Amino acid sequence: MPEAVLPYANLQQIGFRYEELHPGVFIGDCFVVLPGREPKQTYDGTNLDKVQETDWSLRLRLAAPAVPKGAWACLPDHAFAEPDSRLGEIALALRELKAETIQECDLLEVRCSLPGITILQDEYDDLNDLIRDGNDLGFLLEEQGQGMPDFMEKFTAALEYENCHRLQEALDIAQNLHCYDFMRADDVGAFGKRELEKRGGFKNPLLRDCMDTVGLGEALLEQQGYRLNVSETAYIRRNDREFQHLRMPAPPRHDWDMTM
Structure with a gap:
């Protein structure tokens, strides 16, 4: 103007x-x-139990003689993993607890962001080991499998598939996601259509629009050893790739001797 x-x-x-x-x-x-448009809302007011929190891995309530009621610390703590001039979660908790080191503290409560994972208070003899594993899990969640498509969906489906309840086992599974084949439930129809095309199912024009591709895809996945997860959002199975047990010992193998 x-x-x-x-x-x-x-x-x-x-x-x-x-x-x-x-x-x-x-x-x-x-x-x-x-x-220009409404941002995507993760929480819609009714699905709190389905919202996955991935900005933290563990929450620890630590206590010390000066503060017996305890204080909360949230992992991962980058300052604890790589000490620098910043005050990280553990350092802030120690200051609130009036403690110098983590060895002066007791673990009152621990929560994990992964569904189904529970950590008993006596599961770790050394709090530093628990913090280390919590940090490792936190870094894994932050990296999201270094850009792996559908990382969290595949990870949580694998945890459910293995009936995993322990943190160290979950860390092993996260490092071995290549040992699982994964398919979203939304893609089953396209999978069934591809399989029909391979088998010549669309050559007859009378059948072209009369085939249940979703039902066929589900049946084929079941035949191939896939399992549908509880939320019915994905199919998953173990493949034949070698699983590296980095934290938990490998389960015993049973070689049955059969005699006539």
């Missing part, structure tokens, strides 16, 4: 007109532009 005209302009009216033409709102002397 030319400076000569500005003194004669109705700035309030111009502001109202600008607000009509642009999605936004005036806050004081500033105009906040609203997004």
Whole structure:
């Protein structure tokens, strides 16, 4: 707007007109532009039990003689893994507990963000080991399998498939996700259609629009050893790749001797 005209302009009216033409709102002397579409909401008010928290791995409630009720610390703690000048979660908890080292603390409670994983208070003899495993899990969740597609869905499906309840076993599974074949339930119909095409199922025009590709896909997956997870969102199975047991010992093998 030319400076000569500005003194004669109705700035309030111009502001109202600008607000009509642009999605936004005036806050004081500033105009906040609203997004063109609604952001995706993870929590819709009814699905709290289905919202997965991946910004933390473990929450520890630690106690010390000076503060017997305890204080909470959230992992992963990058400062604990790589000490620097910052105060990390553990250092802040120690300061609140008036303790110098983690050895002065007792574990009152521990929670894991992964579904089904429970950690008993006497499962770890050394709190440093628990913090180390919690940090490792936290870093895995942050990296999301270094960009692996459907990482969390595949990881949680593998935990369910193995009936995993222990943190160290979960860490082993996370490092061996290549040992699992995974398919989203939404892709079963396309899978069934591909299999029909391979078998010549669409050569007859009478059958082209009369085939239940979803039902066929589900049946084939079941034949191939896939299991549908409890939430019915994915199919998963173990493949023949070698599973590396890095934290937990390998389960015993049973070689049955058969005699006539």
